[in-house]
Structure formats: structure tokens, C-alpha cells
Amino acid sequence: MKQRTLAQSVQATGVGLHSGERVLLTLHPAAENSGIVFRRTDLAGEQNRPIKLVPELINDTRLSSTIVTEDGVRVGTIEHLMSALAAYGIDNVLIELNAPEIPIMDGSSLPFLYLLQDAGIVDQKAEKRFLRILKPVEVQEPGKWVRFTPYDGFKVSLTINFDHPVFNRSNPTFEIDFAGASYVEEIARARTFGFMQEVEMMRAHGLGLGGNLSNAVVIDDNDVLNPEGLRYPDEFVRHKILDAVGDLYVIGAPIIGAFEGHKSGHAINNALLRAILADPESYEWVTFPHNQNLPAAFHALPAAA
Numbered sequence: 539m540k541q542r543t544l545a546q547s548v549q550a551t552g553v554g555l556h557s558g559e560r561v562l563l564t565l566h567p568a569a570e571n572s573g574i575v576f577r578r579t580d581l582a583g584e585q586n587r588p589i590k591l592v593p594e595l596i597n598d599t600r601l602s603s604t605i606v607t608e609d610g611v612r613v614g615t616i617e618h619l620m621s622a623l624a625a626y627g628i629d630n631v632l633i634e635l636n637a638p639e640i641p642i643m644d645g646s647s648l649p650f651l652y653l654l655q656d657a658g659i660v661d662q663k664a665e666k667r668f669l670r671i672l673k674p675v676e677v678q679e680p681g682k683w684v685r686f687t688p689y690d691g692f693k694v695s696l697t698i699n700f701d702h703p704v705f706n707r708s709n710p711t712f713e714i715d716f717a718g719a720s721y722v723e724e725i726a727r728a729r730t731f732g733f734m735q736e737v738e739m740m741r742a743h744g745l746g747l748g749g750n751l752s753n754a755v756v757i758d759d760n761d762v763l764n765p766e767g768l769r770y771p772d773e774f775v776r777h778k779i780l781d782a783v784g785d786l787y788v789i790g791a792p793i794i795g796a797f798e799g800h801k802s803g804h805a806i807n808n809a810l811l812r813a814i815l816a817d818p819e820s821y822e823w824v825t826f827p828h829n830q831n832l833p834a835a836f837h838a839l840p841a842a843a
Contacts, residue, residue, distance in 0.1 A: 552641025
């Protein structure tokens, strides 16, 4: 299988969920082996340099996955865009934005999938790299855990746990094996969510300034406040899977393995990536020159032009 990039540049505008700032987002085609690269066009000098994404750059995980460089350059809330890039198997792209945060759009990854469709996807000459898990790797924190285990494909199983009437009405666990299920149909529409009292607290701390009922599911003491209700009966746990797919793609390549988690989040997902990379015996880089050898989970990647 070959590496992929965009056929042409494409733009979108929106607001940052936490900053509340208006953002112009531009995605550009990029050369083979260049990876996923961000650039803040509103900054000058050294802070204007391209930032190649690696797990070690995710240095702020308060409510999102945020790049923070040694120079203090921030690119916030990247996980939904990263999830869309993973779904379409994009290896090389230059992402430019004129604000400190990726726009939240509708709170899901679906608008970013539409953006990628508008740009078009093309195969490149270099072989696509995959990271294959060779042995179990687990990270635990009080009350939560995540792990990768060897598996000939890619599947995700997550459980959430909130003591709230809304969550008690939906299934707290969801598993998806991408060999037999569609990311677009099962995951992409799930929106980010938060509690009304948390929204008020976040705004007091300068976060959540761009959040509203058009880009997040908001929950009060008893119910969902959005007049249209939920997009899936178990939208909450599906969104956690959407986030996890994006958080894991920070490694810059598809992962061949099974990911499981209990009360996972951005910080612990990133810690798992770092734990894998810190143990060379836990993984290997592989390519598939002949597509018939490709795990079935990756056969479902949308075809390039």
C-alpha cells in the first residue's frame, strides 16, 4: 500500500472550542515521508516554523490534545481532525491555521471528512508505513487504564463511566473492528460532550469560550439540552472512540493492534503511545508492497483518486 496525500489544497473556517477565536484552516498536499505537519500562519520568525507532529509534542491534554512546542507555539484541539486523517489514511499533509486552535466545526469529525473529500486523496510512490504491536503494552492511572495488544487489524473497545441519568440510559461500552465496520457510519458523527456546570467552570478559566449547542452535546442535571437530541443512542462512548482514533494517529501512521480502554482520555492515550515507543520490543514498522497481505481493517480505507 502506498502513502497518501491530498490532491489539492482546501480551506475551512470555524471557531476554536476553547479559545472562541475565528480560525482559517488550510490543508495542503505534502511530499512523501514528510508526515503530518502544522504551521501557525499568524506567527512570525521561529514560531512560524513547520511543526512535524510526534507524540512528544502533545504537552497539554486539558480537555483536548494540544501541541505545545519548546518555543511555546500551541496548536489546540487537534484530535477530531487527526481522527479524520486516520479514517482516510492520510500520511502526508501540511495543516496551516491562523489561530491557536483547530476549529471545532460541529463537534465531530464529519466536517473534516467532507473537507478531505473536497480536496481529494492521491496515492504517492513511497510505501505506507504501519506500526505493528508485538506484545501487550498497558498504562494505568487511578480508576482508568488503556492497553494495546497484538491483533492482525485495528479494533477499538472503550468503556465510559459517568454517574449521571443520561449515561445510565445508554450503553457504556462500544467495540468496533474496522475490518467489518465503517468509521464514517459508526463513529464520525459522534460529537464532543460536556456538563453545563463544567462549561461554566471552563469559561471562568478561559476555556470552552467557543462552545455552544451547535458544536457540542451539553448535559444538565437530568438530560441533554440539545433540542435535536443524540445522533446515536450511545453517542458519548462513540465520541470517546473518535477521540482515541485521533489521539493514536498522532504517532503518524496506522497501528496494527487492538486498543482497549476504561475511562480513557487524551492524556492517558498519549502516555500509551510514548510507552510503546519507549520499548522497541513492543512494536515494529512494516510495509505491505502487495495489498493482498494488508490486514482487512485497512482494506476499507476510501480509494484514492
